[in-house]
Amino acid sequence: MRPEIRVGPEDFDLGEAYAALRRRAPAAGAVAAFVGCVRDLSDGGAVDVLELEHYPGMTERSVAEVADEAARRWPLDALTVVHRVGRLGPAEQIVLVLAASAHREAAFDAARFVMDYLKTRAVFWKRERGPAGERWIESRASDHAAAAAWRDSAEDAPER
Amino acid sequence: MRPEIRVGPEDFDLGEAYAALRRRAPAAGAVAAFVGCVRDLSDGGAVDVLELEHYPGMTERSVAEVADEAARRWPLDALTVVHRVGRLGPAEQIVLVLAASAHREAAFDAARFVMDYLKTRAVFWKRERGPAGERWIESRASDHAAAAAWRDSAEDAPER
Amino acid sequence: MSALRVRYFAALRDALGREEERVPVAGEGLRLAALRDLLLERHGEAAGALAAPGVRVAVNQAFAESDDPWLVPGDEVAFLPPVTGG
Amino acid sequence: MSALRVRYFAALRDALGREEERVPVAGEGLRLAALRDLLLERHGEAAGALAAPGVRVAVNQAFAESDDPWLVPGDEVAFLPPVTGG
Numbered sequence: 001m002r003p004e005i006r007v008g009p010e011d012f013d014l015g016e017a018y019a020a021l022r023r024r025a026p027a028a029g030a031v032a033a034f035v036g037c038v039r040d041l042s043d044g045g046a047v048d049v050l051e052l053e054h055y056p057g058m059t060e061r062s063v064a065e066v067a068d069e070a071a072r073r074w075p076l077d078a079l080t081v082v083h084r085v086g087r088l089g090p091a092e093q094i095v096l097v098l099a100a101s102a103h104r105e106a107a108f109d110a111a112r113f114v115m116d117y118l119k120t121r122a123v124f125w126k127r128e129r130g131p132a133g134e135r136w137i138e139s140r141a142s143d144h145a146a147a148a149a150w151r152d153s154a155e156d157a158p159e160r
Numbered sequence: 161m162r163p164e165i166r167v168g169p170e171d172f173d174l175g176e177a178y179a180a181l182r183r184r185a186p187a188a189g190a191v192a193a194f195v196g197c198v199r200d201l202s203d204g205g206a207v208d209v210l211e212l213e214h215y216p217g218m219t220e221r222s223v224a225e226v227a228d229e230a231a232r233r234w235p236l237d238a239l240t241v242v243h244r245v246g247r248l249g250p251a252e253q254i255v256l257v258l259a260a261s262a263h264r265e266a267a268f269d270a271a272r273f274v275m276d277y278l279k280t281r282a283v284f285w286k287r288e289r290g291p292a293g294e295r296w297i298e299s300r301a302s303d304h305a306a307a308a309a310w311r312d313s314a315e316d317a318p319e320r
Numbered sequence: 321m322s323a324l325r326v327r328y329f330a331a332l333r334d335a336l337g338r339e340e341e342r343v344p345v346a347g348e349g350l351r352l353a354a355l356r357d358l359l360l361e362r363h364g365e366a367a368g369a370l371a372a373p374g375v376r377v378a379v380n381q382a383f384a385e386s387d388d389p390w391l392v393p394g395d396e397v398a399f400l401p402p403v404t405g406g
Numbered sequence: 407m408s409a410l411r412v413r414y415f416a417a418l419r420d421a422l423g424r425e426e427e428r429v430p431v432a433g434e435g436l437r438l439a440a441l442r443d444l445l446l447e448r449h450g451e452a453a454g455a456l457a458a459p460g461v462r463v464a465v466n467q468a469f470a471e472s473d474d475p476w477l478v479p480g481d482e483v484a485f486l487p488p489v490t491g492g
Binding site: 013014016027030032041104107108146 | 174175176190193196197264268
Binding site for chain 2: 327329330331334374378381382398400401402403404405406
């Protein structure tokens with residue numbers, strides 16, 4: 001199983017991405033998906049623009065590594081990860097994860113794992129602009145805790 | 161927040177359901193989704209047809225109760241549950257859950273909770289037909305364990 | 321019409337060989353426990369399936385938590401095997 | 407061309423006031439630790455940001471786990487603040 005990875009400024013379509021995933025995994029009984037969007041309000045106040053910076057080359061590799069790690073941990077039939085870069089407005093889509101497996105446990109776990117690891121391992125930086133000016137978003141302790149929980153559970157990770 | 165529930169023979173479209181959910185929750189930062197499909201192979205062997213029986217009236221209410229319980233446990237901006245009934249062939253879609261929230265933890269938890277509870281509380285019965293004949297599917301111990309885990313964690317359920 | 325409507329779903333419909341039946345009751349009604357006795361009498365061995373592990377009863381489309389509910393003519397009683405949705 | 411390409415991303419680009427620079431090196435190269443000293447000398451206080459908690463260094467687009475890596479002309483060294491993707 002080779003994860004499908006895309007990093008770029010283009011928007012994505014959940015329905016199309018799901019159809020493409022199903023073509024790669026027609027027999028999968030379970031598909032879990034996640035879409036992350038720009039919120040109009042953050043810890044720093046109202047948000048007019050979210051800018052996503054990346055490091056071309058290294059970023060794609062970091063996303064692929066997260067996807068590959070998920071594929072090692074769970075028996076996935078297909079996995080899609082799309083992450084946008086550039087300037088995004090409120091409510092715009094940022095990130096998409098789709099995981100297909102025989103059973104729902106693996107699909108849910110893998111999708112959530114990919115999101116938790118993208119937050120802490122994928123090479124992106126977010127900057128918000130709003131009425132109060134602009135600021136680089138700081139990494140959240142809760143994101144690191146979520147990622148660490150997977151590391152701690154690595155030994156008894158499901159092997160379905 | 162009023163969950164959107166649909167029980168019936170009609171197929172669903174993940175992309176359309178997502179677009180409708182986003183219209184109800186345009187500011188949500190996170191959407192978790194799940195699609196369950198008919199597998200071509202089950203514990204009982206090859207599957208040609210899956211028949212989903214329900215109890216009109218009571219079934220819709222049982223699905224609504226699961227959705228309402230999720231909405232009580234997590235701060236959701238929108239929730240959609242679609243469950244098909246009738247005769248379905250291999251790879252056909254059975255069930256759809258979409259949960260929108262400000263943060264990914266609540267969206268993932270709610271979508272997974274709804275699936276776990278649908279498996280053990282929603283009033284549906286599955287019958288498989290294959291070369292070996294037909295049989296009513298028995299409820300899985302692992303599904304009951306998954307649902308019980310939410311019950312046990314009710315006291316420290318996230319209150320974000 | 322002084323009767324209960326009794327419905328059987330999924331594997332129980334197969335076991336009883338019918339999807340529903342009318343059970344006449346006296347005007348004052350009867351307990352769910354008494355309905356069970358009546359069905360055992362009516363269907364013999366086949367009715368054993370109604371007491372199988374995991375079978376639940378719904379009265380007017382709400383789960384009954386015991387055999388105590390009092391049933392009156394017009395009520396709908398359904399026997400439901402363990403559910404397998406999702 | 408006997409130089410390293412040094413790149414700064416996100417908040418570090420703002421702190422250093424540039425997104426990249428060339429750092430000439432002798433033919434045999436130098437350790438990452440020595441590059442840090444050189445950058446501190448070149449940029450003074452601003453270079454303090456490079457040692458802030460959570461800042462990581464990538465050499466040729468792979469994370470360096472220490473300041474030991476040996477850098478040779480043509481290498482690309484990047485200073486990366488804590489990531490905030492997803």
